[in-house]
Amino acid sequence: MSKEKVTAQKHRPTITIVPRRLSAIQHKINPQSDNKQDAHLNNIPDVQSTAISSTILPAKRLPPLETKHDLVDLNPNNRLSTPINVRILTPKTETSRNVKNPKQPNVWSGICSGLIIIGSVLTALTIYLPIYYLIIQPANSQSSFTNITVSGCYATTCIGQETPYRTSTITVIYPFDANTNDASGYAIGTAFGLSGPGYTGYCYVGYQALVLASLYQQYISIPYVNLSQRSFTIETWIMLYNSAASSNYGLFGQCDSNSICLSISVQNSRFVVSFNSMVTNNYTLTGSTFVSANIWFHLTVVYDAVLYQQRIYVNGRIDGISSGIVPSYQGTSTGSLTTIGRSSSLGYGTTYFQGRIDNFMISAGVVRTTCQILNDATLTAYFPFDATDPLNDRSINLYGSVSSPSITISTGRVNDALYFTSSTSYFQSQCFPNSGLDDPPYSFSLWINPSSLIGGGTIIHMSNLIYGNGSICYDLLALTNTGQLVAQWMLSNNTFDGFHGPTIPAGTWTHIAYVYSETNGVRLYVGGQLIAMSFNTPILNIKDFITILYVTLGNISPLGSSASVSCNNVAALSIASGSFIGAIDEFRIYSRELDSREICVLANP
Template identity: 35%
Template sequence: MRNTTIYSSSLWRADSYLSDTGYKPSLESFPLSPLSGSSLVTLASIGKINDSSRPEHGRLMQTPLFQTEMNDSDDLRKSIDPRFHMLLKRTQISAHSIEPTVANLSNIQQPSQAWVNNENESQVSKIKSKPASRVYLVSKTGQQICSTRCRSIAIATFIFLICVLLIVLPLGIVYGLASSSDFSTSIISTMITTTTTTTTNTTTTTTTTTTTTTTPPATAWIPSNYGTPCSSTCINVTTVTPSTLIASWTFEMNTNDVSGQGHNGIIANGAAFSTGYVGQALLLDSSLAQYIFVPYIDLTLKSFTVEMWIYSFTLSSLDLSLFGECETRSIDQCLHYIIRNYKVYMGFYGDDLVGVTNLTAGRWYHIAYVYDFVNNVQSIYLNGLLEASRVPISSYMGQNGSAAFGITGETGANYYNGLLDQIRITNRVKISCEILNDASLITHYPFDGSVVDIGPNKITARTTVQGNSGISWVMGKVNQAINFNASNSYFQSCGFWALGQNQPYSIALWINPSSLGGTLFHLSTDATGSGAWCLPMIGFSSNGSIVGQTWNGNTFVVIAPIPPINAWTHIVQTWSSTNGLHLYINGGLYGSINVPVFAAAGASMCVLLGNSGLGINCQTGQILMGPYSGAIDEFYVYNRELLASEVCPLAHP
């Protein structure tokens, strides 16, 4: 049996277009193989587009229509489509090949017909194309069949469906398991690039967005290890209560002892105040011999811890005085805490401890000097971590003398040139976890019926709550929570120097939304929520998903699931130059994105909860700025990147 193919231009995939425009393709007929006896005949269409205005110009279209076995005397009538009919009359064909000829279709007006005559050179003599949108392949009996090309398409389609099943079926199983256990994973990482070019009269803003294609689930996301006991960390260690303090100075435009013990400082030579690590700080100019005098503090024959934040304008190999209480320049009777040769130094006079890290001018450091009288151990902590320790020759023996900041009675000591902030003296040995929290926990608002900061820095004085008619206290995740239910209500606290620097940070809070929308955590240089630098860092997207984002000249975003309404969800956002932006939901890491730089304002910042304030000219990223409706509880800010093991206890209070 031989194969014979008759080619016709009667069908083309864009026939409807051709019908509308009057487009007439040319026809190319191809040789027919010699036939004898029974033959397998295939009717096909082939057309070459001649319209140069069409993008498909010059594309060769060949589509098999049907295929069937025929005898020499058979007449074949096949209904290809209700709108298309073709009559193929089969007669005797000569035994030699037929050369291709071209038929002009422009003058053919009758319904589509094609036949091969019995002349020595057979050709398609008449063809009229009536548009059809589909091609049906039919057999002699009128049943639909498939040509060789169609079978290839069917096989390819079958393989494609199998592949889809192999992919979709496991995902369906996982989704089913996820639905039954409230667990699913979905991460979207987005980078928003905004470039603004300003001329005299024109401002052009271009925004480029790159987003992955995962859609977050509209159910609570619970990490797989939720409920597993958290490993032991320093996060939940309670800070020291005021009753254990000997003295505390916050330098909020004064030198008063806020512990209530009466150790108020006296300014010498015009010492001033400036922006501090938290709020304000004491500003000392060494060229003016400025310092603060404090009445005698009894540290004799007892343990004590002295902590402070320092910001040095200049450093050198000379001794720079921080704090001292010197009875006499004799061994173990002249307490002096200084910076010697760029390193932190703890001296009893002739019986001293020196640190190992070289300090750098122009940045804040937390220093803790600890003396354990019972075990006779000196220790120095830098930024919450143990720097050095030793056993001195003898205990500290000083019994009188005045205390001072910025100068000591030690021989050769120089006045300090820089800022001092948050100085605290405690009459016991602070453990390492307490010191780490003092050095890294900027603020902690439990919102237990008030806006009191119970963290080490006590920044309540800089806290504002607006929209009192829209603020209420409700049952919280732990005790009580603050609730926002008006468009003008928000919580604000200013004086966060650490959040204005290219330094690690962590933000944690519980939310219980009554609706999905608005800003949860907003950072700005101005108390209005606007200013030279402003960004909503945690909030909701337009579809109600939780969004965490940061800024390095572009907005880098991690989008988490849509949280449930009227239920508690825990959120932690962390950033460091090493690990980039991380977003934790309910104690589990949900997503992250590499962001090596936090392009902060380089200034002290204001924090708003539940709103973005005016939010003028802020970078918005993926957060739909506006008022938040719902409750917030247990709000923390750290100046370091929390580890996953440290996030766990915050999500399991």
């Protein structure tokens, strides 16, 4: 067993720290470039992305690649085994008489009319079907409790179809971790306003988020990013401080010297995107989701230059699609001002944002797929634990992580895994954000391979403090001394509940998924099968924390299993908290309720 060194504090163990890899976007992309990056597209095929660094990290699954568009002709013309332990689960026609010389039907006219009708139907189907099957249908595939009875795995899920790791197609990204720096190092932003913008640790991604006050006309000016006459995707996390029921809060804008403007805002509590927003004849799309105050929302705005279409996604789901032909934004670089937290429109003039903005990304010339957008919004963290960069989060959020020196790399269920060798082994990431909802849905998925049935151990430990303690402090998944799986949850009155699952075999890989929603409660899946679910719907006490929660794997604390951490567990469940000896692989956290089809895919890689 490796002896750990003392670092920042006397009893703090030596850890391997993997901070957010914001500098991972190594090469500089000139967002001002007007050069063609992509070929002219008649359809929407997948186009391979260019790697950012000279070494391409191996992926667990081959993800779909973004559709890249550039300058085009934009002229407007889831039978489960029985669950255990808890609740299982013609008008009359007239004849022509005495009619002299009746007119004979024009055969050619009838044929032509029929051909015109057939052509119109085919044209409509040609336009509608791709939009329905590629955008509307997958975007509305919501999680459903009834799906637990579905047998077999289906390919029509978004599991494994994430935005490529460290993709080069993100032109600029602003994490807003206490500065206005673009992660690529190219397009550094400049803060404006009557007083400087602030930052808060109550963020969704990373360490901090930008705080803007509309009263002080605060915003960030960034270097020109060419969005003219091309497709683009803009993504960010936002939280309003005040209701926008009768207000307009500017979120993003780009205007040239001729006041040709692109505007994204929150108007009357709806997300709005507008081209030519400063003139009467503009192209404006309004979303349908009511944007409440003090809740984090993931917003994606897409313009597809092939379909001539604006789209708004909220929390990964389609929220609005433009009708008819929408010409591209036509602004130029001349005198252009590109801003975050400010926009301009004819009806409202120049308006400013009031609240928090986090992880603002622009991908010029790129249309993110529906699955990529869903995963960008809801795949909170993904640690595949592969030998190359084993501690890196491969979600779009790039959360940092730490581990003990006693952890080694071993053969995993998929490629490689982390092997927890001793009582001091642990992995930890501060990667469970607070969305602001009272009882937000979430899902955990991972593979475990215990080395023994005896001894128990913590699989997933939640805490609001770094050493595994705090007002929120419990084992979400753990084993008993005989290797029986236990799932727990924390109630609103700071008490706990839970249930037993099956005994997990030693020396064998087993997939576990823990899923929660306010509607369906806690459900536990083992090997892709529903094993147990809560009698009642828990009300999880996870709203009353400010910072992002710490998730610790394989132990209760970075200080090891002997640490004096006073956490609450359900006594009747006989959890053996502490060190887990064995391997863990493919750890994922989602901010949504996974359905059984998705869990089946995760359990059968």
